[in-house]
Amino acid sequence: MRSQATTQDDYAFGLSPNAPDVTAVKVISHLNLQVQFADGLIGLVRFEPSHLTGVFAALQDPAFFQQVSVLHGAVTWPGDLDLAPDAMYDAIHLHQEWVLQ
Numbered sequence: 209m210r211s212q213a214t215t216q217d218d219y220a221f222g223l224s225p226n227a228p229d230v231t232a233v234k235v236i237s238h239l240n241l242q243v244q245f246a247d248g249l250i251g252l253v254r255f256e257p258s259h260l261t262g263v264f265a266a267l268q269d270p271a272f273f274q275q276v277s278v279l280h281g282a283v284t285w286p287g288d289l290d291l292a293p294d295a296m297y298d299a300i301h302l303h304q305e306w307v308l309q
Contacts (some may be wrong), residue, residue, distance in 0.1 A: 227297035229281025238270045243283060243296065251300030253283070253291070256309040263289055264308075 228246035236242050239255040260268050266289065274284055284290040296309050299306035 227254060227294040228279050230283055230293050230296070231281075233276050233278050235274055238273055239267070241276060241283065243300070245293075245297060245300075246281075249297065249300060252305040253300075253302075254305055254307045256307060259308040267295060281287050 228249070230243050231246050232244040234242045236252070239257070239260075241253040242250065243253055244250045249265070255267060257268075266285070266287070272285065277284055279290070282290045282293050283296070296306045
C-alpha cells in the first residue's frame with residue numbers, strides 16, 4: 209500500500225518551503241544581484257559563468273541581465289526565467305549570499 213505524501217515531503221531537506229517573498233532586486237554588476245526579502249533579510253546572488261548554461265545562457269547578455277525584476281515574490285527575467293526563492297533565502301540566511309555555480 210502506497211502512503212500519502214504530505215506537503216512537507218515535497219521539499220528537499222533543509223529548504224524553507226515558506227520562505228518570505230523577494231520584495232526587491234537590484235543589479236550590482238553583471239552577474240551580481242542584491243535581493244531583499246519581505247522579512248528584511250538582504251543578501252547577494254552571484255552567478256558563476258559556469259552556471260550560465262541551458263535556460264540561464266540568456267543571462268550572459270548584460271542587457272538581458274539588467275531586465276531582472278520581482279514577480280509574485282520571485283526574481284525573474286523575461287521568458288519565464290526565474291530563481292527559486294526558497295533556496296535563495298536559505299543560502300542568504302546562512303552565508304549572506306547565494307552563489308550559483
